[in-house]
Amino acid sequence: MNVKSVVRSYWDMRSQTYSIDIYKSQSEAERIWKTLLKNTIRTNKNLRILDVGTGTGFLALLLAEMGHNVTGIDISKCMLEKSRQNADKMHLSVDFMHGDAEKLPFEDETFDIVVNRNLLWTMPDPMAAVDEWSRVVKSGGKLVLIDGKWHDSATEMRLRRFLGRLVAFVTERHNPLAFTSYYSKIKDQLPFFSGSDPDDVASLFSEVGLTNISVNRLERLREFENKNRSISYNIANNPSLFMALGEKW
Numbered sequence: 001m002n003v004k005s006v007v008r009s010y011w012d013m014r015s016q017t018y019s020i021d022i023y024k025s026q027s028e029a030e031r032i033w034k035t036l037l038k039n040t041i042r043t044n045k046n047l048r049i050l051d052v053g054t055g056t057g058f059l060a061l062l063l064a065e066m067g068h069n070v071t072g073i074d075i076s077k078c079m080l081e082k083s084r085q086n087a088d089k090m091h092l093s094v095d096f097m098h099g100d101a102e103k104l105p106f107e108d109e110t111f112d113i114v115v116n117r118n119l120l121w122t123m124p125d126p127m128a129a130v131d132e133w134s135r136v137v138k139s140g141g142k143l144v145l146i147d148g149k150w151h152d153s154a155t156e157m158r159l160r161r162f163l164g165r166l167v168a169f170v171t172e173r174h175n176p177l178a179f180t181s182y183y184s185k186i187k188d189q190l191p192f193f194s195g196s197d198p199d200d201v202a203s204l205f206s207e208v209g210l211t212n213i214s215v216n217r218l219e220r221l222r223e224f225e226n227k228n229r230s231i232s233y234n235i236a237n238n239p240s241l242f243m244a245l246g247e248k249w
């Protein structure tokens with residue numbers, strides 16, 4: 001079973017329903033995310049930024065709007081089609097490329113900042129992935145990782161996920177069984193399939209030599225997400241999102 005081809009096929013299929021407009025108040029969400037990114041990046045300079053596993057380009061497009069020079073990379077060509085359409089609609093220029101997060105087609109130390117959101121859980125070798133992301137960060141630059149607990153195996157969360165998928169089927173018209181039918185074949189090969197917590201990521205960061213590691217538990221964003229994401233999402237997910245930051249010296 002080739003893990004990457006299952007992941008690619010799932011996200012190709014999922015691109016049909018995966019939207020950039022996931023919040024009830026999209027403009028408020030963009031404002032909150034931009035503030036968060038600005039406080040993390042802490043400079044108005046035009047930086048070279050890579051968004052790994054960009055999907056429909058959520059972070060890449062916000063960062064481009066903020067005036068940075070952004071590249072987004074994804075293993076799914078169908079997701080990339082969506083991200084390019086989104087960039088066109090927003091009249092933004094982002095270099096969206098096809099490629100593997102664990103084997104980036106860039107020289108060492110190419111980017112000032114490397115970001116990724118909701119990607120670590122689907123990496124077959126999280127340590128190698130973080131090492132690869134760190135490799136392409138310039139000395140003095142930063143790695144920013146956003147993740148959370150996704151597929152918590154506690155009975156209550158399994159039940160909530162089941163209900164959430166049913167609601168999603170009715171309200172968002174995406175097949176609740178599709179995720180399971182792809183990922184059940186490979187989940188045992190994904191160490192963070194259930195999601196990660198700040199300690200997991202802090203220890204990965206320190207193992208690859210990143211320093212000044214810090215974690216933001218994103219309380220304000222979680223509060224906003226609780227009120228502004230779909231009912232199906234809120235039923236199925238615990239508010240566990242966090243952002244980890246590490247610097248390369």
Ligand SMILES: C[S@@+](CC[C@H](N)C(=O)[O-])C[C@H]1O[C@@H](n2cnc3c(N)ncnc32)[C@H](O)[C@@H]1O
Pocket residue numbers: 004007008011052053054055056057058059073074075076079099100101102116117118119122
């Ligand atoms: C949960 S989505 C997150 C998308 C986006 N980062 C966001 O926050 O909206 C995960 C994305 O990671 C991509 N992905 C999964 N494995 C990948 C890999 N090995 N290399 C590059 N992209 C990958 C998927 O195609 C999908 O677009």
